[in-house]
Amino acid sequence: MYYLKNGGDQAIVKQTAPASIHENDVISFYSSDPALSGAVNTHRVVSIETDGNNYRYITKGDANNVVDRYDVDSRDLLGRVVWSSLILGKIVRLVSNPLIFVPIILVPLAIILIANLVKTVSYARKIAKDEEEAAVKEAIQYIREKNLRETGDTTESNENSERKSE
CATH class of the missing domain: 1.20.5 (Single alpha-helices involved in coiled-coils or other helix-helix interfaces)
Known part of the structure; x- marks a missing residue:
């Protein structure tokens, strides 16, 4: 299980089929939040709603107290986080x-x-x-x-x- 509370972690994301995502998985997705304007976001799945082949993920950031206002549609899914590192995140941020x-x-x-x-x-x-x-x-x-x-x-x-x- 990966906790991304620091907001600066570098995560490795494996492209994953929408049906393979489960509750408590950490996923990366293109955000539908207008404030983020389609930026990549990484949050934990707290619940999943299905409508045929379409999946909607309700997510919550590990450092947040409430679930995200905007659900994640399976079309916006990038994949599941398979590894993360705060140190690597700091190095990437420094080098950039x-x-x-x-x-x-x-x-x-x-x-x-x-x-x-x-x-x-x-x-x-x-x-x-x-x-x-x-x-x-x-x-x-x-x-x-x-x-x-x-x-x-x-x-x-x-x-x-x-x-x-x-």
Whole structure:
């Protein structure tokens, strides 16, 4: 059994067939109270009236002394509360407050993103430096081999020239 006297509880609601709702169940529904203008409300069922396939639930808030003025039609039913938590409700309320959301959620998130960006740029620079060093080494090796070939060709040409002159 769930008592939602605090008004700030976070509830998990399971979609439930109207016929499966019983007295003392806590249900969530779209309120027909003009003051709430269709907002979601969560109250306890104190009695049920049926008219064929249509169900009307008489509800009462756990913190209220009297039953609700407006009954809940089964078409407005969202479902039965299967779990609730005051702590989770407070956390959700805090996080949804912009004065809390920005410094507690967005600022750390921005710091993490910037740190990851700096790390990524640093890593990319290291990779680029390593690739550049490898390219320079390859170019030096190519030039050395070319010089050796040219030197070798020159030596062979000199030897051939000396042989012809003999």
